[in-house]
Amino acid sequence: MLGAALILPLGPQNAFVMNQGIRRQYHIMTAFLCTMSDVVLICAGVFGGSALLMQSPWLLALVTWGGVAFLLWYGFGALKTALGSNLELAGAEALRQGRWRIIATMLAVTWLNPHVYLDTFVVLGSLGGQLGAEPKRWFALGTVSASFLWFFSLALLAAWLAPRLRTAKAQRVINTMVGLVMWFIAFQLACEGVHHVQGLFS
Numbered sequence: 001m002l003g004a005a006l007i008l009p010l011g012p013q014n015a016f017v018m019n020q021g022i023r024r025q026y027h028i029m030t031a032f033l034c035t036m037s038d039v040v041l042i043c044a045g046v047f048g049g050s051a052l053l054m055q056s057p058w059l060l061a062l063v064t065w066g067g068v069a070f071l072l073w074y075g076f077g078a079l080k081t082a083l084g085s086n087l088e089l090a091g092a093e094a095l096r097q098g099r100w101r102i103i104a105t106m107l108a109v110t111w112l113n114p115h116v117y118l119d120t121f122v123v124l125g126s127l128g129g130q131l132g133a134e135p136k137r138w139f140a141l142g143t144v145s146a147s148f149l150w151f152f153s154l155a156l157l158a159a160w161l162a163p164r165l166r167t168a169k170a171q172r173v174i175n176t177m178v179g180l181v182m183w184f185i186a187f188q189l190a191c192e193g194v195h196h197v198q199g200l201f202s
Contacts, residue, residue: 002127003042003143006119007150011185012071012109013116015178017151021158022165022174026102031155033103037110038120038147045125046140064193067112068186074109075182082175114189 007014013034021027110116128139158165165174 001146002124003146004150006123007038007147011115012074012113012182014154015181016106016109017154018158019174019178020102021155022162024159024162026099027155027159028152029099030102030106031151033106034110034151035144035148037107038151039144041116041120042124042143042147043140045121046128046136046143048125048129061193064114064189067114068189068193070108070112071182071186071189074105075179075186077179078175078182079179082172082179113185114192115185 017027017030017034020030124139124143128136128143131139164170
């Protein structure tokens with residue numbers, strides 16, 4: 001339940017998986033890679049990796065500002081598509097994206113988002129790290145299973161609803177929502193980044 005609570009809110013990763021599902025373009029691969037990323041991050045957090053991030057404020061600041069830049073760029077692209085006059089042409093261009101570009105974008109959406117480290121390393125890591133060896137393994141398995149169920153369900157549901165969500169009106173709404181979410185998260189990260197920088201020099 002804790003893993004589900006952390007992963008359900010709409011963020012960059014969920015928005016990207018949903019978009020790939022609507023396009024029916026490598027959406028199963030995207031869900032699988034997101035799940036594998038969560039496996040690595042959750043296991044690293046629960047089994048002791050949280051100390052590395054917490055002891056390296058410069059690394060946290062670097063990830064934060066990298067995430068801000070990426071989210072601003074991704075959000076700009078989504079809003080540009082939403083406000084464009086030819087959504088069909090923009091959709092066709094999106095469908096021509098190669099597999100490796102989709103993988104690179106997925107990795108950036110996941111690994112350049114500092115919130116994923118706070119969720120997996122700080123929240124899950126601090127709770128799971130207090131458990132004994134056997135309960136710790138079950139705790140990690142439980143949180144990983146929430147990621148698996150959510151990402152594959154989101155990708156398959158979006159693909160199933162694709163005929164309705166691929167209309168020009170729906171695409172305009174979805175891209176506007178995705179762009180605003182990306183920019184909102186970028187603003188939040190920028191505020192956190194300023195706080196981290198002030199802490200480094202204080």
